[in-house]
Amino acid sequence: xxxxxxxxxxxxxxxxxxxxxxxxxxxxxxxxxxxxxxxxxxxxxxxxxxxxxxxxxxxxxxxxxxxxxxxxxxxxxxxxxxxxxxxxxxxxxxxxxxxxxxxxxxxxxxxxxxxxxxxxxxxxxxxxxxxxxxxxxxxxxxxxxxxxxxxxxxxxxxxxxxxxxxxxxxxxxxxxxxxxxxxxxxxxxxxxxxxxxxxxxxxxxxxxxxxxxxxxxxxxxxxxxxxxxxxxxxxxxxxxxxxxxxxxxxxxxxxxxxxxxxxxxxxxxxxxxxxxxxxxxxxxxxxxxxxxxxxxxxxxxxxxxxxxxxxxxxxxxxxxxxxxxxxxxxxxxxxxxxxxxxxxxxxxxxxxxxxxxxxxxxxxxxxxxxxxxxxxxxxxxxxxxxxxxxxxxxxxxxxxxxxxxxxxxxxxxxxxxxxxxxxx
Ligand code: GDP
Numbered sequence: 001x002x003x004x005x006x007x008x009x010x011x012x013x014x015x016x017x018x019x020x021x022x023x024x025x026x027x028x029x030x031x032x033x034x035x036x037x038x039x040x041x042x043x044x045x046x047x048x049x050x051x052x053x054x055x056x057x058x059x060x061x062x063x064x065x066x067x068x069x070x071x072x073x074x075x076x077x078x079x080x081x082x083x084x085x086x087x088x089x090x091x092x093x094x095x096x097x098x099x100x101x102x103x104x105x106x107x108x109x110x111x112x113x114x115x116x117x118x119x120x121x122x123x124x125x126x127x128x129x130x131x132x133x134x135x136x137x138x139x140x141x142x143x144x145x146x147x148x149x150x151x152x153x154x155x156x157x158x159x160x161x162x163x164x165x166x167x168x169x170x171x172x173x174x175x176x177x178x179x180x181x182x183x184x185x186x187x188x189x190x191x192x193x194x195x196x197x198x199x200x201x202x203x204x205x206x207x208x209x210x211x212x213x214x215x216x217x218x219x220x221x222x223x224x225x226x227x228x229x230x231x232x233x234x235x236x237x238x239x240x241x242x243x244x245x246x247x248x249x250x251x252x253x254x255x256x257x258x259x260x261x262x263x264x265x266x267x268x269x270x271x272x273x274x275x276x277x278x279x280x281x282x283x284x285x286x287x288x289x290x291x292x293x294x295x296x297x298x299x300x301x302x303x304x305x306x307x308x309x310x311x312x313x314x315x316x317x318x319x320x321x322x323x324x325x326x327x328x329x330x331x332x333x334x335x336x337x338x339x340x341x342x343x344x345x346x347x348x349x350x351x352x353x354x355x356x357x358x359x360x361x362x363x364x365x366x367x368x369x370x371x372x373x374x375x376x377x378x379x380x381x382x383x384x385x386x387x388x389x390x391x392x393x394x395x396x397x398x399x400x401x402x403x404x405x406x407x408x409x410x411x412x413x414x415x416x417x418x419x420x421x422x423x424x
Contacts, residue, residue, distance in 0.1 A: 005083035007212045008106060010136065012089075012127035013113030018144040021182035022113055023076050023087055024054025026203065027061075029189035032078035037061070054182070082208045094372055100134045101322035101374050102410030106394065109138035109210040111203070116155050116179070117148045120163055126355075128163075132170045133320050133355060133374055135390055135414055138210045139167070140176045142203060147181040151194040175210075176200050213394075216283035220308035221248030222388070222396055224340030225258070225301045229288065240271060240288035241303065243341065246395040248308070249282040250289070255306040258297045259386035260313045264306060265291040300342035302386045302396060311386045311396060312416035318352070320376050321369065321401070325408030329369035329377075329401070336402040337379070339387050339413075340395060350378040369409075378417060387413055 013019045027033050041060055045052045058076070076087045088096065088107060099105045110131045114124050131139055141163060149155045160177040167174055178187055179195050180203060186192035188203045201209060226243040250256075254267045271277050271288040281287045289303075302311050323329050329348055337346035354366050354375040369375040390397035390412035401409040 004079075005212060006086065007083055007108050007207075007210070008086045008088060009207065009210075010088050010100075010107040010110045010131070010134070011113065012110060012131065013142075013144075014115070014118075014121040014123035014127075017113045017115040017118065017121075017124075018142075018182045019089055019113050020055035020058050021053075022111070022142060022144065022180070022188070022203070023089060024057045025182050025185055025188045026085075026087070027057075027076060027078050028054075029185065030078045030080055030204070033057075033061075080204060080208055083212070085207060097130070097374055098322050098324070098410075101320050101412065102398065102400075106213070106390075107134065107136055108212055109140070109207070110134075110136045112139060112141045112174075113144050113182075114141060114159060114163065116143050116145050116159065119159060120166070124163070125166060128167055128170055128172060129355060130374075132172050133376060135320065135412060137391065139172050139174045140178060140203075140206050141167075141174050142182075143177055143179050144182050146179045146186060146195065147184055151179070151181075151186075151192075153195075153197045156198075176206055178203055178206060216247040217249065219247035219283075219393065221250050221254075221303075221305045222246045222311070222393060223250070223287075223303040224342065224396065225297065225299050225303055226341050227299050228297065237294070238290060239294070240290055241297065242286070242288040243303065244286045245281060245283050246340070247283050247393060248305070249280060250287075250305070251280045256289075256291075256303050257306050257310065258295070258301040258303055259311055260384045261297055261301055262313075263295045263297055265293045265295050268292045300340075300344075302340065302342075309392075311388045311393075313384050313386050314416045314418050315381045315384045316349070316378060316417035317387060317413050318376070318378050318415040318417055319399070319411045319413045320374060321409045321411035323369045323371060323373050323375065323409045325371060325401075325403050325406065327403065328371070329375070329403075329409060331367070335408070337381065337385075337399055338402065339385065339399045342385060342387075344381045344383070344385055346379050346381050346401065348377055349380045352376040352378070376414075387416070389413055389415065 011019050041057045042052050078085050143156050143159050156179045179198050180187045186194055223243045223245045229240045231238055252267050257264050268290045269277050270281050304310055331348050334345050337344045354373050356373055388396040397413050399411055400407055
């Protein structure tokens with residue numbers, strides 16, 4: 001059977017605006033709940049004279065998952081005809097931010113929930129900032145509890161206008177605003193008769209409409225060079241360039257380019273470790289290649305194909321970082337930077353904004369990045385280095401910062417500043 005496509009989405013919103021209800025609805029309406037679960041929770045509520053809540057359903061599921069140990073309690077799964085979804089719903093947690101900002105886990109899209117009756121809250125804005133910080137480009141806003149405002153188009157339009165303006169201000173272009181009632185199921189899995197004035201997609205149509213990341217194998221070729229082994233064959237000095245392919249495929253005869261040195265050659269042979277040479281190799285394989293011409297390259301360079309999209313080469317980049325260092329990240333101090341197999345010294349040159357992960361407070365005036373802060377910054381290396389943008393390549397788009405032999409921060413690269421590729 002073909003492997004099912006998986007997509008991670010984040011759901012955020014002010015407490016009580018209906019996140020759990022949206023998730024419960026999505027699980028129920030896509031038949032993703034264990035058999036009898038919904039009836040069991042409804043029956044439990046009836047017996048205990050409590051009104052049914054989707055949040056109870058989620059609690060019951062999480063208890064069960066927690067007993068299964070392996071499943072992270074903050075995750076929920078549901079399926080559509082198109083793919084499997086993993087919902088991550090713990091944006092307030094430090095662990096969540098850490099995983100997302102260090103690139104350990106990535107979400108392709110975000111749903112932002114706003115209560116139609118209460119309107120936009122400070123937290124709605126904070127969550128918008130987080131989504132922006134995580135570099136998530138696909139965002140849909142669910143205007144929930146439309147039943148409580150009589151499915152009034154004007155209420156919806158006002159929230160849409162106000163929140164669009166706010167989101168645009170923080171570089172988010174929401175793909176859609178969807179009027180829903182999570183509790184009653186309006187516009188979740190099927191179009192609601194209560195909103196004849198709304199012509200956009202349902203929540204499920206919206207999710208299936210988001211584009212997913214490419215699989216490693218389908219992406220352009222990347223191999224961070226781990227080492228170069230020299231050996232002598234028939235009196236000739238030869239070299240094997242070794243590394244693990246992080247994405248794409250490579251064949252004998254392919255023209256390759258090494259960055260940041262911009263040196264070019266052609267693949268003469270592909271050697272495996274303890275396996276016979278082969279004509280082709282792909283993502284996740286550890287290989288060694290010999291080249292047709294003798295070029296001098298260094299460990300830490302990225303090997304790519306000449307005819308594919310290249311990484312950026314620059315000594316400056318804009319990134320989001322999650323700081324866990326004992327001492328704060330400060331400007332102009334020398335740190336060590338690791339991207340793939342590359343090592344360089346690095347300096348923080350500019351702080352654009354900081355969010356304190358525990359409080360989710362946004363602070364644009366702080367002059368240093370403290371433990372558990374998430375910050376958007378510009379870093380500079382003494383010489384140009386090669387890297388990718390996180391939304392294109394995961395492994396060569398994330399980095400680690402070392403302070404005094406300790407890992408002090410992890411981050412994702414958002415943009416190359418002063419890219420060199422075009423100037424050559
Ligand atoms: P969360 O804190 O964001 O996860 O919010 P919940 O999903 O727990 O919802 C908070 C409350 O709002 C609960 O009592 C829900 O039943 C209620 N609620 C959620 N969605 C709707 C809706 O569409 N209509 C109405 N009337 N109530 C809703």
